[in-house]
Amino acid sequence: MILGVGVDILAISRIGAIVRRGSKYTERFARRILCQKENAHYSAQIANCGAAEQTRYLATRWCVKEAVYKAAYPHQKLRWSDVHVFKEGPKLAARIAWAPELAHARAHVSISHDHGLLISYAIVEV
Numbered sequence: 001m002i003l004g005v006g007v008d009i010l011a012i013s014r015i016g017a018i019v020r021r022g023s024k025y026t027e028r029f030a031r032r033i034l035c036q037k038e039n040a041h042y043s044a045q046i047a048n049c050g051a052a053e054q055t056r057y058l059a060t061r062w063c064v065k066e067a068v069y070k071a072a073y074p075h076q077k078l079r080w081s082d083v084h085v086f087k088e089g090p091k092l093a094a095r096i097a098w099a100p101e102l103a104h105a106r107a108h109v110s111i112s113h114d115h116g117l118l119i120s121y122a123i124v125e126v
Helices: 011-020 023-033 036-046 052-073
Strands: 002-011 083-088 091-096 106-114 117-125
Touching: 002 011, 002 052, 011 023, 011 052, 011 106, 023 036, 023 052, 036 052, 036 083, 052 083, 052 091, 052 106, 091 106
Parallel strands: none
Antiparallel strands: 002 117, 083 091, 106 117
C-alpha cells in the first residue's frame, strides 16, 4: 500500500550559492542536512573536489530528502539525519530511520535534472 508520494524541485544554483560562499558555510550546511554516513563520505571524498561536484552532491541529497519528507508526512515527521541517500548500482536509494510502527516501510526515489533544475520523486510504501 502506498503511504505517500512526495516531489521536490530545486534550482541547483541555490546550493551553488552556498558552496561559492566558502568552505565554512558549505561545511555547516553539509553537517545540517547530511546523515552521519553521508557526512563521512562527503568529508572523505567530496569536500576536496571542485565546487561543481560539491554542489551536485549536496543538491541531490537536499532534493531527495525533501521529497522523502513530503511522502512520509504526516505519518512520520523526519529529520535530515533520518534519511540516508546512497548509490545502489546506477540508481539512488534512500534508507530511512522509521518509527517502530513504520518499520516495514520502504522509500523509492527517482531524480532528474535539466537546465539547472533538479527534481526528485519519492514514494513511501508499507
